[in-house]
Structure formats: C-alpha cells, structure tokens
Amino acid sequence: MIAKCSAAAALSLCLSLPAAAQSEVDSGRQLYTTHCFVCHGPDGESIPGVNLRSGQFRRASSDDDLSKIILGGIPGTGMPPTNLAEPQRRALVAYIRSMHQGAKEQGSGDAVRGLAVFESKGGCLACHRVGAKGSRLGPDLTGIGSLKTAAYFEQTLTNPNDSIAPQNRFVRVVTKQGVTISGRRLNEDTHTIQLIDEKEHLLSLSKSDLREFELLKTSPMPSYKTKLTQQETSDVVSYLLSLKGTQ
Numbered sequence: 001m002i003a004k005c006s007a008a009a010a011l012s013l014c015l016s017l018p019a020a021a022q023s024e025v026d027s028g029r030q031l032y033t034t035h036c037f038v039c040h041g042p043d044g045e046s047i048p049g050v051n052l053r054s055g056q057f058r059r060a061s062s063d064d065d066l067s068k069i070i071l072g073g074i075p076g077t078g079m080p081p082t083n084l085a086e087p088q089r090r091a092l093v094a095y096i097r098s099m100h101q102g103a104k105e106q107g108s109g110d111a112v113r114g115l116a117v118f119e120s121k122g123g124c125l126a127c128h129r130v131g132a133k134g135s136r137l138g139p140d141l142t143g144i145g146s147l148k149t150a151a152y153f154e155q156t157l158t159n160p161n162d163s164i165a166p167q168n169r170f171v172r173v174v175t176k177q178g179v180t181i182s183g184r185r186l187n188e189d190t191h192t193i194q195l196i197d198e199k200e201h202l203l204s205l206s207k208s209d210l211r212e213f214e215l216l217k218t219s220p221m222p223s224y225k226t227k228l229t230q231q232e233t234s235d236v237v238s239y240l241l242s243l244k245g246t247q
Helices: 022-035 063-072 086-102 111-119 150-158 230-241
Strands: 170-175 180-188 192-197 202-206 210-215
Touching (some): 063 086, 111 230, 150 230, 170 192, 180 202
Antiparallel strands (some): 170 180
C-alpha cells in the first residue's frame, strides 16, 4: 500500500473519515492482506513516516488521493502500482479508514468475560503471557492493547495465518545429528539463529550445524472462528484491548 516517501514529501496529514459498511471493510481487509501486509505490516506501522493506524500519511489528504496512490503507486519509492478495480480500491480505502477508527475503540464486548474465556475455553495462556502468568512460547500480550486494534484482534482470532507478524514466525530446524527443533524465532543473523522452543528453552544455534532450516508459513495459533461464539470473540477482543501494560 502507501510506501515510504521522500523526506521532501508533504507534511503528514491525519485524516478524519466517516465509517464504511462492514461488508466493504471486510473485503478491504482481505485486499490489504494480499497486497499491503508484507510492507505495511498488520497495523500499517511498518513504513517510516506513514502510520495507517493513526491516519498519518505523506501524500494523501482524501480518499481519492489514497485510491490514486493504490492504482498508480509512487514512482521512485518502494510503493508499486496495484491494478485494482475502482470498487476494490474503495473497499481497501474503507479498511484503511477502519484501522484509524479502530485505534480509538474500547471494544463492544465485556473485558471481564473476555478474561475468563482467554484463560479457560481459549487456553491462551498455554502459549501467551500476560503479566506474571502464562507461557513465553508465543508473544507477550501484557501491553498489546496499546499497540493493536480491535480489527486486528478479530482477524488474528479468526484467521491467524493472515495476521502473523514476521518477528513472530516459527521455524523448524534439523541438526546434523538428526534432532528436530521447532520454536519461535527471536533473532537471526548470517551465521546463527536464536529461538524459544516448545518447552520455553532459549536456544542459539549455529547455521553451520543445521542440515535443514524452514521458516514456517502458517501460525501455530489455532483459529477460533468456530471454537468461540461471536459474543465470546467480542469479549476476548475487549479484554485484549484492555491490556495496556503492567498486570
């Protein structure tokens, strides 16, 4: 989507835009995952100087500007043209708007009920940590409510493969001795990789000691699309939005 611009570009603009129909936003979310996610990230914050979540842009002051950038790209930058029909561009802009609006949301569910689902039926502490409780295998969620939106949480709960961040990807390696290890990648350089395995052990492995190395494309997190009711999902989203730091 809206890629990195030159330092001489116009000042950032915060857009205040009206709500869009939910169906259009949903369509835009899928388009964002396909065309924009890799560069802009799950919350639109991965390009310096551009923050889709907070409505911060450098070359856009209206929906029409955004639509033109989507279609034609920005010459001389990493923003490529995207050949989408006008209705698709409109849906994508609607989703970008919803990201900005979602940042202000408190959630439509009940956070107290959401905590109960999170810790019991959801089984989330088996992989995630909140405060002093839970596992370190998955990302720590203690302050996640200050970083993500309701739309992001809903997407993650229902379609985790579409929202996994690059820094949270899991890897599978096989050593030259035939030992298979799976875990979440914490750091990687030319010669080594650091990960936390399924038993929460921190490991640093030399790539020269590996005979296989695979970056997994799917998330180990299950989809809760059919495991939770719509109300339970809303409650969990509200609970996650309430996580602002110290627990």
